[in-house]
Amino acid sequence: MWTLITGAGSGIGRALALELAARGDDLILAGRTASKLEEVATKLRVEAPNREVMTLEVDLADPASTRNLAQQVTDAVDHLSAFVYCAGVGEPASDFASLGLIDFQEALAVNVSAPMLLTQSLLPVLKGGDPASRIVMIGAGMDKHAQPGTGSYGISKMALRRLVRQLSVEFDTMSDGPVVSLFQPGLVDTPGIRSHIEKAEKLELPHAEWLAKRLEAGECLTAEQAASALLFTLNQVPESDFHGAVFNGADLVDSLSFAGS
Numbered sequence: 001m002w003t004l005i006t007g008a009g010s011g012i013g014r015a016l017a018l019e020l021a022a023r024g025d026d027l028i029l030a031g032r033t034a035s036k037l038e039e040v041a042t043k044l045r046v047e048a049p050n051r052e053v054m055t056l057e058v059d060l061a062d063p064a065s066t067r068n069l070a071q072q073v074t075d076a077v078d079h080l081s082a083f084v085y086c087a088g089v090g091e092p093a094s095d096f097a098s099l100g101l102i103d104f105q106e107a108l109a110v111n112v113s114a115p116m117l118l119t120q121s122l123l124p125v126l127k128g129g130d131p132a133s134r135i136v137m138i139g140a141g142m143d144k145h146a147q148p149g150t151g152s153y154g155i156s157k158m159a160l161r162r163l164v165r166q167l168s169v170e171f172d173t174m175s176d177g178p179v180v181s182l183f184q185p186g187l188v189d190t191p192g193i194r195s196h197i198e199k200a201e202k203l204e205l206p207h208a209e210w211l212a213k214r215l216e217a218g219e220c221l222t223a224e225q226a227a228s229a230l231l232f233t234l235n236q237v238p239e240s241d242f243h244g245a246v247f248n249g250a251d252l253v254d255s256l257s258f259a260g261s
């Protein structure tokens with residue numbers, strides 16, 4: 001049972017890889033920085049020695065590199081039980097006048113074009129059936145909450161939301177299509193959000209202080225909690241409820257701990 005995770009070298013993707021290995025998945029870890037992927041793979045080989053782990057370096061801002069990743073995956077496996085697109089970027093800008101086209105295009109490339117291209121190129125190994133392959137894209141609450149300086153990130157995540165909607169109707173027209181959902185994690189304490197806050201603080205963006213205070217107060221999920229909620233959607237949610245759904249990480253963590261108490 002193979003799962004592909006992009007952005008597997010840190011944050012939510014890394015935590016998810018560790019959870020999935022514990023449930024018995026073999027893993028393809030894809031990401032930009034080889035050393036981060038190797039760190040996760042080494043840990044997995046110690047903690048889950050019976051699992052197979054592959055690491056594949058990719059720059060998801062580059063379509064050729066993205067296609068190459070898909071080729072390596074389809075050469076290596078016949079079937080993916082899950083594909084989780086965790087990679088994400090979005091540089092803040094101090095104001096609209098300084099919003100850089102390169103940053104804007106990079107966010108659209110990594111957060112929208114790459115998940116589209118990768119899903120399309122992976123179709124030979126993303127199949128329907130019983131059970132169907134499950135695809136999860138990681139969105140962000142910033143899609144609907146426009147804040148000054150967050151155009152690259154928020155606009156691209158809104159487009160990702162629409163991509164998931166589109167994929168769900170496209171898959172419905174296929175006789176043997178996979179299923180797809182969007183996972184909105186909420187605020188999660190990861191290297192990615194800490195780096196975003198640091199940059200946004202330097203630019204004196206109003207949302208930076210609010211995010212920093214929430215992290216400091218622990219009003220956020222850990223990467224492990226977000227990964228557990230995501231795993232719940234992969235493992236426990238019936239296929240008909242999963243397909244086309246938008247899951248909220250914080251709500252799931254609340255309801256799961258309530259159910260467990």
Ligand SMILES: NC(=O)c1ccc[n+]([C@@H]2O[C@H](COP(=O)([O-])OP(=O)(O)OC[C@H]3O[C@@H](n4cnc5c(N)ncnc54)[C@H](OP(=O)(O)O)[C@@H]3O)[C@@H](O)[C@H]2O)c1
Nearest residue numbers: 007010011012032033059060061087088140187188190192
């Ligand atoms: N943390 C939050 O509060 C939060 C809230 C809402 C949504 N999200 C979303 O959750 C997902 C995971 O984020 P995270 O918080 O776990 O952040 P993270 O620790 O920064 O993880 C993001 C991952 O994406 C990878 N990545 C970025 N650009 C890439 C590229 N061009 N090619 C390949 N990989 C690339 C990064 O690789 P490198 O480390 O090698 O650069 C990193 O592993 C993202 O989609 C993010 O937008 C997070």
